[in-house]
Structures are given as structure tokens and as C-alpha cells.
Amino acid sequence: MGDTDVPAPPVPVDNPKLAAPGVAAEKRRPILPAWLKDRSEFAVTARHTANRLGYASLFHGVRLPWYATQLAVMSPRGACRFVASTNRWLWDREAAPLRDYAVRTDDVEEYMRLARLRGNRVRLRGLVTVVAAVFGVGFALWLYVMAPAFLYVFAAGGVLTLGFFGQQPDAPVIGPAVMRTELQKLTGTIVLRALGAINDSRINAALKDFGNKSAHGMGFTSEICRDGPGYRAELDLPFGVTPDDVIEKREALASGLRRKLGCVWPSGDSESQDGHEGRLILWVGDKPMNATTKPPWPLLKDGQVDLFKPVVFGNDYRMGPMAVTLMFAAIVIGSIPRMGKTFLLRLFLLIAALDPRAALYAFDFKGTGDLKALERICHRYRAGDEDEDVLYVLHALREIKEELRRRAKVIRSLPSSRCPESKVTPALASDKSLGLHPIVVGLDECQVPFEHEKYGAELESICTDITKRGPALGIVGLFATQRPDAKSLPPGISANAVLRFCLKVMNHQANDMVLGTGAYKSGIRATMFSRSDRGICWMAGEGDDPRIVSSAFIDATGAEQVVTRARKMREEYGNVTGHAIGEGPAETAGLDILADVLKSVGVDEKAVWCERIASRLAEMRPDVYGEWKGENVTAALKPWGVKSGQVWGQTDEGEGANRRGIQRADVAAAIARRDADRLAA
Numbered sequence: 001m002g003d004t005d006v007p008a009p010p011v012p013v014d015n016p017k018l019a020a021p022g023v024a025a026e027k028r029r030p031i032l033p034a035w036l037k038d039r040s041e042f043a044v045t046a047r048h049t050a051n052r053l054g055y056a057s058l059f060h061g062v063r064l065p066w067y068a069t070q071l072a073v074m075s076p077r078g079a080c081r082f083v084a085s086t087n088r089w090l091w092d093r094e095a096a097p098l099r100d101y102a103v104r105t106d107d108v109e110e111y112m113r114l115a116r117l118r119g120n121r122v123r124l125r126g127l128v129t130v131v132a133a134v135f136g137v138g139f140a141l142w143l144y145v146m147a148p149a150f151l152y153v154f155a156a157g158g159v160l161t162l163g164f165f166g167q168q169p170d171a172p173v174i175g176p177a178v179m180r181t182e183l184q185k186l187t188g189t190i191v192l193r194a195l196g197a198i199n200d201s202r203i204n205a206a207l208k209d210f211g212n213k214s215a216h217g218m219g220f221t222s223e224i225c226r227d228g229p230g231y232r233a234e235l236d237l238p239f240g241v242t243p244d245d246v247i248e249k250r251e252a253l254a255s256g257l258r259r260k261l262g263c264v265w266p267s268g269d270s271e272s273q274d275g276h277e278g279r280l281i282l283w284v285g286d287k288p289m290n291a292t293t294k295p296p297w298p299l300l301k302d303g304q305v306d307l308f309k310p311v312v313f314g315n316d317y318r319m320g321p322m323a324v325t326l327m328f329a330a331i332v333i334g335s336i337p338r339m340g341k342t343f344l345l346r347l348f349l350l351i352a353a354l355d356p357r358a359a360l361y362a363f364d365f366k367g368t369g370d371l372k373a374l375e376r377i378c379h380r381y382r383a384g385d386e387d388e389d390v391l392y393v394l395h396a397l398r399e400i401k402e403e404l405r406r407r408a409k410v411i412r413s414l415p416s417s418r419c420p421e422s423k424v425t426p427a428l429a430s431d432k433s434l435g436l437h438p439i440v441v442g443l444d445e446c447q448v449p450f451e452h453e454k455y456g457a458e459l460e461s462i463c464t465d466i467t468k469r470g471p472a473l474g475i476v477g478l479f480a481t482q483r484p485d486a487k488s489l490p491p492g493i494s495a496n497a498v499l500r501f502c503l504k505v506m507n508h509q510a511n512d513m514v515l516g517t518g519a520y521k522s523g524i525r526a527t528m529f530s531r532s533d534r535g536i537c538w539m540a541g542e543g544d545d546p547r548i549v550s551s552a553f554i555d556a557t558g559a560e561q562v563v564t565r566a567r568k569m570r571e572e573y574g575n576v577t578g579h580a581i582g583e584g585p586a587e588t589a590g591l592d593i594l595a596d597v598l599k600s601v602g603v604d605e606k607a608v609w610c611e612r613i614a615s616r617l618a619e620m621r622p623d624v625y626g627e628w629k630g631e632n633v634t635a636a637l638k639p640w641g642v643k644s645g646q647v648w649g650q651t652d653e654g655e656g657a658n659r660r661g662i663q664r665a666d667v668a669a670a671i672a673r674r675d676a677d678r679l680a681a
């Protein structure tokens with residue numbers, strides 16, 4: 001062994017004088033319970049109590065005659081018990097064993113003391129009994145003479161009371177109205193048992209020596225407490241173990257806790273200041289999330305929305321409110337059919353509807369009219385998956401494409417004092433003269449347009465543009481699909497979406513397509529939801545960590561109710577446009593007519609008749625130019641300064657003729673002028 005191989009002496013790493021960082025965080029426990037501080041929670045609790053009282057009154061009310069009959073039948077036994085117990089009391093029978101004992105042990109003194117005591121008691125009790133009997137009989141006679149009806153009431157009361165005492169103790173006549181199943185209280189032992197059940201070698205090693213926290217790091221950090229409709233336990237996992245290691249084995253954990261999977265919600269601690277990567281928060285609900293009653297959606301009956309601020313759209317597993325900020329986001333929603341995708345998309349559109357500035361584009365390619373409630377306030381709306389429906393949407397999205405270009409130009413032209421981050425701000429969105437109001441575009445079953453053989457590619461490219469540039473320009477794209485694969489959710493959209501909502505999916509590919517690559521591996525798994533977990537989804541993109549949310553359930557009637565309010569707000573604000581007042585998108589919206597005309601004229605052609613251009617355009621884009629004649633070409637080019645004149649040419653039959661046409665050079669010059677103007681802007 002050479003000199004260099006001599007191991008270095010150990011370096012002391014723990015300096016006893018090293019200053020402690022001090023208290024990292026203090027948690028104050030609430031003085032008043034949450035339901036006393038929050039109006040809606042108070043209302044929910046009060047309603048719940050009133051509901052229970054009402055139910056119990058009704059339950060017992062209808063059974064009153066039967067209760068009375070049973071008690072009457074039991075009254076003789078009650079009377080016997082009453083006489084027997086009064087007799088025991090009167091003759092001081094309860095002390096008889098003591099007197100017996102004194103006799104058996106020849107304890108004369110004690111016996112005499114007890115006998116005196118008995119004599120006094122019997123005298124007093126006898127007096128009480130005689131007085132009570134005299135008064136009772138006297139009162140009954142008085143009633144008999146003065147108010148005989150009351151005598152029956154008292155007699156009935158007496159019979160029922162005797163019946164009450166005559167009941168069998170194990171079979172009371174009046175039972176509970178609600179049968180309750182008592183849940184087991186969550187204790188430290190149960191939590192540790194469950195952690196042992198997930199079979200992690202590091203956890204198991206720590207459990208063997210649980211009291212020695214400094215050796216393995218594992219231990220509870222605060223007492224187990226009630227938190228909403230469940231229990232919350234906080235603990236540090238052994239060194240090197242993360243909450244993800246536990247989340248991955250949630251089913252085994254639930255088995256160890258002896259609870260249903262939907263009750264067991266392990267998570268990391270991203271909120272508290274003293275949290276770290278080894279801290280586990282285990283929340284165990286009394287009921288599975290899908291069976292817990294959700295608080296009503298706060299915006300159902302009241303309230304306006306500012307899309308730039310977080311808006312409550314559901315609840316976490318503790319039934320606490322969960323909010324989402326729709327502005328500056330492109331959103332994807334994915335799941336297998338019938339899990340609540342459309343309802344969630346509609347909920348987001350309803351939120352947007354309650355911001356009177358926003359323009360809504362709602363497209364339902366399932367065609368069942370799920371978004372119909374919104375029709376009254378939509379700028380563009382369509383339901384159906386026929387070619388003509390897809391074409392309508394194409395025209396509407398071309399408008400958006402043009403709008404993206406216009407907005408980019410407006411934002412570029414604004415001074416940085418008004419637009420410091422080169423994106424739409426709440427103040428800019430409210431300035432009607434700039435036209436930078438929020439635009440929210442929702443496509444349900446978006447795989448239908450993207451897979452359309454004729455228009456699919458163009459629709460996909462516009463939607464990708466909305467996803468990439470829309471958020472900064474105040475345009476929010478919402479894409480919902482029941483088939484999250486590369487064709488239904490093009491990579492340009494799935495990779496760039498800001499907010500992601502994944503209800504139940506069947507495999508990890510679909511999971512990662514919606515929630516982002518690597519989500520499944522890091523334990524963000526929408527495959528764990530069951531078929532009855534409707535409306536429950538993983539939400540990624542809002543806050544640091546993905547969260548599980550049970551979205552508010554707003555049915556068609558609720559949606560109508562919200563839209564009625566939204567329409568009123570919009571009328572007051574002056575934002576009822578487009579489809580809501582019977583107008584559709586222009587067929588040429590978002591098209592570059594100059595470029596299309598130039599494309600239709602060969603480079604070797606100096607001038608071409610307008611009618612020829614019309615037929616060539618119709619071939620190029622039948623959906624837009626299919627019906628065009630020569631005069632449409634003239635009219636469309638006029639605003640660009642391209643004038644038609646007489647052009648000499650040959651008909652298809654080879655005859656020479658003079659007809660209206662345009663010069664190729666004029667079109668090229670118009671394009672050059674336009675592009676220069678755009679650059680200068």
C-alpha cells in the first residue's frame with residue numbers, strides 16, 4: 001500500500017457551536033372551527049342539521065300510533081316494575097345485604113347503626129309515599145270533577161310512562177331514525193400498520209426501531225387531527241423515502257388502513273414552510289371522494305368572474321375549494337368516455353361566460369347539444385360533426401388566426417408602460433378600443449376536426465397556433481378528447497398546453513399524453529380512478545404540484561341558470577355578438593385572397609380573365625370559393641387597389657375575346673405593398 005492509500009483521518013462534521021436556524025415556521029390552530037367562519041360552510045352545516053332533524057321528526061311522526069300501542073301493551077309490566085322498585089325503595093331493601101353481613105359477622109354495633117338508619121329511612125320514605133299517594137289520588141279526583149278530559153290525558157301519559165319503563169332494555173320501542181356505521185378512528189398505530197403494509201424495505205426497517213427517530217428519520221410530526229370530512233396525519237418518512245414511494249402503493253396502503261381506495265390520499269407537503277421532500281401528509285376520508293357530498297359551486301347563483309384571477313371550479317378531497325386561472329393558458333382535457341369531460345369543458349366555458357368581456361367560441365363535435373345552454377352568449381357556436389359543421393368551425397378558427405395576427409400587432413405597438421410583459425393585461429382586456437378582450441375557444445371531441453381528411457391539417461395548425469401564441473394574446477384554447485393519442489391531440493397542442501385535466505384513462509400512454517411526459521412515472525396517475533369517479537381528475541399546471549380535483553357538477557338546468565345571468569351581464573356590458581345575434585363567420589375570414597389569386601395565375605401569364613381566376617380558385621378551395629364568379633374576384637381585389645380591365649384572351653373553344661381580367665403584376669404589387677405596411681406597423 002503506498003502513502004497515498006492511507007485513509008484520511010475522519011473530519012468532525014457536527015460543530016456543537018453551529019447556530020440553529022431558529023423556528024422555521026409556526027402553525028396557529030384556528031380559534032373558531034371553519035364552519036363558523038365561512039358563510040357557505042355555515043350554511044351547509046346548518047342545512048345538514050335541519051335536514052337531519054326534519055327527517056327524524058317525519059320518521060318518528062308516522063310511527064307515533066304504533067309507539068303508543070306498543071307502550072300501552074308494555075304498561076302492565078312497567079306498573080309491576082314500578083310497584084316492585086317502589087317497594088324496594090320504601091323498605092330500604094338496597095341496604096339489606098349490609099345488614100345481613102353484620103348479622104353473619106356478629107357485628108352488633110354495625111347492625112344497630114344500620115337498623116337505626118333503616119328505621120329513619122323507612123319512616124321518611126313511607127311519609128313521602130303516603131303524601132304522594134294522597135296528593136295523586138286527590139289530584140285525580142279533582143280532575144275527575146273539574147276537567148275530566150284532562151284526567152284521560154294524564155292517564156294516557158301515565159300508561160305511556162309505565163310502558164316506557166316496561167320496555168325490554170335490548171329492544172326499545174323508539175329506535176334511531178338513522179342507522180349509523182361507526183368508522184374506526186385513525187390512530188398512529190393504524191397509520192404505521194398501513195405503511196408497513198406497502199412493503200418498502202426502508203420503511204419496514206424504520207418501523208422495527210420506530211422510537212429511534214434520529215437513526216432513520218421516521219416519525220410523526222404532529223398529532224393526527226380531523227381535517228374536513230376525514231383525518232390528517234403528518235409524518236416524516238425514513239431518509240431517502242419520498243411521498244411518491246407511498247403514493248405508488250396507494251392500494252396496499254388503503255388495504256393496510258382497511259379503507260376504500262377513494263378514501264386514502266397520500267401526498268407530499270408543498271404548502272408548509274417547514275415541509276421537505278420526505279414529509280408525507282396522509283389524508284384519510286370518512287367516505288370515498290366520489291361519495292362525499294360536494295359543497296355547491298359558489299358561482300351557480302351569484303357572482304361575476306375576472307378570467308385573470310383564480311376561479312373556484314371544484315373541490316379537493318377534503319372538499320376545500322379548488323381554483324383555476326383560465327387566462328394565459330391553453331387547456332387539454334382527456335378521459336375515456338362518460339367520465340365528465342364535456343361537463344368539465346362546459347364548466348370552464350360557463351366560468352368564461354361570467355366574465356362579460358370574454359368572447360366565447362363553443363364547438364361540440366359530439367353533436368348531442370351538451371353546450372347548447374351557452375348558445376345564447378356565444379360569438380361562434382356549432383354542434384355536429386358533418387362536413388358543413390367542420391367547415392363552419394374552420395371559418396371561425398380562420399377568424400381567430402387573423403385575430404392572433406392583429407393582436408400581436410396591437411401589442412407590439414403599445415408602449416412598455418402599458419404592456420410591460422408583451423402580453424394582455426386585465427387593463428388592456430378591459431379597454432374596448434384595443435379589442436384585446438379574452439377569447440375562449442372550446443372544442444369538445446377535438447379529435448373529430450383534427451382527423452377530418454380535407455380540413456384537418458389546417459384546423460390542427462390553427463389550434464396549435466392558439467395553444468402556442470394564444471395565451472399571451474388573451475386567447476384561451478380548450479381541447480377535450482375521449483381518445484388522447486397523437487392523432488386526436490397533436491403534439492403541438494399536447495406538448496404546449498399549460499393546464500391539463502385528466503379524468504379516468506386506461507393506460508399510461510393516454511395519461512402522459514394529457515398530463516405531460518413522465519407524469520405516470522412520478523405517480524400522477526389518472527388510471528387509478530374508478531368508473532364511478534365521474535368528474536374527478538388530476539389537474540396539472542395550476543400551482544407547483546398536480547392535484548386531484550372533484551369538479552363541480554353543473555347539469556344542463558344549472559348551466560341554463562348561469563347563462564341567463566351571464567347574458568344579462570353581457571347585455572349591460574355591450575358584448576352580445578356573433579352567433580348570439582344570429583351572425584356567423586365570414587367565409588373568407590382569415591384567408592389571404594391576394595396570395596390565393598397570385599397562386600392561381602401562372603408565372604408566364606401576364607393577365608387573366610376574372611372568370612378564369614374564379615374557376616381556378618374554386619378548384620383550389622372549394623369550401624370557400626366554390627360559388628365564386630368573375631365579379632366576386634373583382635370585388636375581393638378592389639379593396640387592395642387591384643382594378644380589373646379589358647383583357648384580350650382566348651375562350652376554351654379557341655376563339656379570341658375581350659373580357660374583364662386582371663394583370664398579374666398588379667396583384668404582385670398589391671402583395672408587396674401590404675407586406676411592407678405590415679412590417680412598418
Ligand SMILES: Nc1ncnc2c1ncn2[C@@H]1O[C@H](COP(=O)(O)OP(=O)(O)OP(=O)(O)O)[C@@H](O)[C@H]1O
Pocket residue numbers: 335336337338339340341342343344366482534535536550551552553554
Ligand atoms: N363533476 C361531476 N360530478 C359528478 N358527476 C359528473 C360530473 N361531471 C359529469 N358527471 C356525470 O358523468 C356523466 C358523463 O359526463 P360527460 O357527458 O361529460 O362525459 P364525457 O366524458 O364527455 O363522455 P363522452 O366521451 O361520451 O362525451 C354525466 O352524465 C354526469 O352525470
